[in-house]
Amino acid sequence: MAGDGAPGEDAVRYRLFAVGPGGEELLRGCARDIAERLAPLLAAYIWQRQPFRLRYVPPRGDTPEHLGGSTRFGDNVEDEWFVVYLLREITRTCPLLAARVDDNDGEFLLIEAAEVLPKWLHPENSDNRVFFYKGELHIIPLSETQEQGDCEPSAACPTISQALQLLSTRSEELLAAEPIRAAVYKRISGYPEKIQASFHRAHCYLPAGIVAVLKQRPSLVAAAVQAFYLRDPVDLRACRTFQTFPPEQRVMTTVTFTKCLYAQLVQQKFVPDRRSGYTLPLSSHPQYKAYELGMKLAHGFEILCSKSSKASPDSKRNEFSGPVWERFLNGLKEKDYFKGEMEGSAKYMELLHMAEDYFQQSLTKEESCIEVSPGDEILSLLQTTTFDVKEFEREAACLPPEDDDSWLEISPDDLEKMLKEATNEFHPSSDEEEEEQKYNLETVAESMKAFVSKVSTHEGAEMPWSSDEAHVTFDVDSFTKALDRILGADSEELDSDDLDEEEDFNFSDEDDEDLDAENQRQKQKPNELIGSLKSYMEEMDRELAHTNVGRSFTTQKKGASSAKGTTCQDAGPDSEAEDAELTPVDVDTNLVANLLESYSAQAGLAGPTSNILQSMGVYLPENADQISSNKGAAE
Numbered sequence: 001m002a003g004d005g006a007p008g009e010d011a012v013r014y015r016l017f018a019v020g021p022g023g024e025e026l027l028r029g030c031a032r033d034i035a036e037r038l039a040p041l042l043a044a045y046i047w048q049r050q051p052f053r054l055r056y057v058p059p060r061g062d063t064p065e066h067l068g069g070s071t072r073f074g075d076n077v078e079d080e081w082f083v084v085y086l087l088r089e090i091t092r093t094c095p096l097l098a099a100r101v102d103d104n105d106g107e108f109l110l111i112e113a114a115e116v117l118p119k120w121l122h123p124e125n126s127d128n129r130v131f132f133y134k135g136e137l138h139i140i141p142l143s144e145t146q147e148q149g150d151c152e153p154s155a156a157c158p159t160i161s162q163a164l165q166l167l168s169t170r171s172e173e174l175l176a177a178e179p180i181r182a183a184v185y186k187r188i189s190g191y192p193e194k195i196q197a198s199f200h201r202a203h204c205y206l207p208a209g210i211v212a213v214l215k216q217r218p219s220l221v222a223a224a225v226q227a228f229y230l231r232d233p234v235d236l237r238a239c240r241t242f243q244t245f246p247p248e249q250r251v252m253t254t255v256t257f258t259k260c261l262y263a264q265l266v267q268q269k270f271v272p273d274r275r276s277g278y279t280l281p282l283s284s285h286p287q288y289k290a291y292e293l294g295m296k297l298a299h300g301f302e303i304l305c306s307k308s309s310k311a312s313p314d315s316k317r318n319e320f321s322g323p324v325w326e327r328f329l330n331g332l333k334e335k336d337y338f339k340g341e342m343e344g345s346a347k348y349m350e351l352l353h354m355a356e357d358y359f360q361q362s363l364t365k366e367e368s369c370i371e372v373s374p375g376d377e378i379l380s381l382l383q384t385t386t387f388d389v390k391e392f393e394r395e396a397a398c399l400p401p402e403d404d405d406s407w408l409e410i411s412p413d414d415l416e417k418m419l420k421e422a423t424n425e426f427h428p429s430s431d432e433e434e435e436e437q438k439y440n441l442e443t444v445a446e447s448m449k450a451f452v453s454k455v456s457t458h459e460g461a462e463m464p465w466s467s468d469e470a471h472v473t474f475d476v477d478s479f480t481k482a483l484d485r486i487l488g489a490d491s492e493e494l495d496s497d498d499l500d501e502e503e504d505f506n507f508s509d510e511d512d513e514d515l516d517a518e519n520q521r522q523k524q525k526p527n528e529l530i531g532s533l534k535s536y537m538e539e540m541d542r543e544l545a546h547t548n549v550g551r552s553f554t555t556q557k558k559g560a561s562s563a564k565g566t567t568c569q570d571a572g573p574d575s576e577a578e579d580a581e582l583t584p585v586d587v588d589t590n591l592v593a594n595l596l597e598s599y600s601a602q603a604g605l606a607g608p609t610s611n612i613l614q615s616m617g618v619y620l621p622e623n624a625d626q627i628s629s630n631k632g633a634a635e
Contacts, residue, residue: 007070009104012080014087016054016067016097017160019133019168027067028056030097034067034090036331041086041192043337043354046199046219046258048076049226051358052083062159067097074226076260078198084109085188092135098167099132100160109137113183125156128163137176137184140166200262202402204255205287205294207245210301211253212387213378216353218256223374224300225261229268231303238306239299240275244379247277247298249389252290252396255297263408265296272299301378308375328359445588447616448595554590555583 007013018026031054042052049072057068073079080103087099102108107126110117120142121129129140140163158166166174175181190197206214213220227235257265266289272278278295281288332338332355341348372380410418544550598609613619 006106007103008072010049010074011070011072012083012101012103013070014068014083014099014101015057016087016090016099017064017164018066018096019098019164020096022065024056024058024065026096027065030094031056031067032327034094036328036335037093038086038090039328039332039355039358040335040337041195043351043358044218045082045195046222046256046261047071047073048079048222048258048260049074051219052086062161064160064164075264076258078258078260080108081188082191082195084184085191088132088135088188091132095134098138098164100128100130101132109184112187113180116177116179116183118177127157128160129158131163131167133167133171137181138167138171138174139176139180140174198258200257200259200403200405201254201400202257202262202293202405203252203287203290203399204297205250205252205291206255207247207298208249208251208387208389208392209245209382210298211251211392212385213301213381214253214255215350215387216381216385217357217377218354219357220301220374220378221255221257221297222261223304224297225257225265226300227303227374228270228296228300229264231299235303235306236273236299239302240273242276242278242298242302244305244382245298245302247279250294251389251392252287252399253392254399254402255293259407262405265293266405266408268296270296270299304373304375305378306375308373308379325359329355445591447613447618448591451612451616553585554593556586 016027016030034054038052045051050070052071053069054067055069057066059065071079071083073083084101087101091097091099105111106123107130109130110121110126121139125142131138131140140158272280272295278298280291280295285291337355338348338351341351541550595609595613598607601607602610
């Protein structure tokens, strides 16, 4: 990657540039407006590793000043696509800004639309070409780059400044093609409603201190899950005695996870240390899962606190007493963030705590903000927050039901459906066409021949998807002419190591005659060379006709169509009539027979035949004979 270097692993980098006259004050003002506008959306969002955060970045090298940031999304790739959605909305509401986004894979937006990209667009020339501008995806064409007077002809990628200049003057012409935009927009469709669908609410039996902390900072559940999920033996030393969250005062509560966090927590098998005091009921206990989840989550919080620097909470609390916080809070009130709740009410305080959390993560000035570890924040909240265990117990008596976690289990049919949807995303076909392809063996043969006829490069072969392509033919004359051009006029025809050895041992005294024959062959006309090659091929066919190789092929019946065939085994080995006129091999029948045999040998698993045919949109039916025999054996 050019510019500031590639983003880290499992991280997404985003940059917002001013299209037209910019400046530090303009960009900082845009950052404040963006934070206030996105607060209702982001305050309740739970990030896997790091939040979405914009900072002013001064100009450096060829990169102009901009608002930038980087978010580590860890195992939850949905965080990355949520960032893409945010960038699109930012450019829609702030038309002065154009956004770029990439990760350690490069231009992952282009990867998402790989099936519909133009031929000229490659990873080597895609840098600084893809932008969100005015809520739409734009791609700087290659020709536009080459037309720039100050751009060297050898340069494959434009600079950021060149791309911004083009966006400011010709944005409508640079709009990405509709299939490309559709592929990217489909990936981010469903937001912001999709946020609530990504949550999972579960009952957990937790120490009262953790319940109080999560009421203040619900997003800390992500750090606790990660601490438990990535624990090591050194981390577990702190969990032998539980100095911060002893198990004596535990209450039942509802914890909101993302589905990714919940899956990470529930799928891990873990037995607590006997010295910790955390014991689990029998697995048949109706609340066993709540006890187990609470035990795991408590271990995560204890690990975080064991890594704390024990910093004073005063510096953190001062963040919420300055003019920046007051201006931010007034902006939230103007946008009806508190939804008419009375100041001081439980719902108002819950929204206020989320706003404080969001402000601390996204708006504090970088020059005055010291990175606070989750452990420091947890200990600070414990020192500044008072809670009533009796009140928590009363709330536990009337908890709402937890969410169903059946989404954790995916049946083979569901997985097959998901794979088919992904395969047909860019090449949709109607049910009638798919049903016809399943049982049309001619389609199988034609698709395979169309695939073989495609010209491939070092980058791979293209799969022929259209069923309306021209009929594939094999022109023997063209083939022999091409072969002759490749071999050259000075090369021997059908040279082989075996013939060389035979000449060395048996015909060494005829070198002069060979040279004369070679000179004579060089004087032959091209048509005679082709005829000679054909005669060699016909002679080879006659020799192979009575071997095991020849008998393995199905040949055409005289006077019958190519769809009907008979094997060479029907003919006797001494049949002179067949020598006189060889029966052509039925290419289609042999092709389909070999494909079906290979497909049957896969026994329902992935294999070369199914992979190639499915890549071309051809789906073979199950082997009914094999299914019937399996059922009979079972009975």
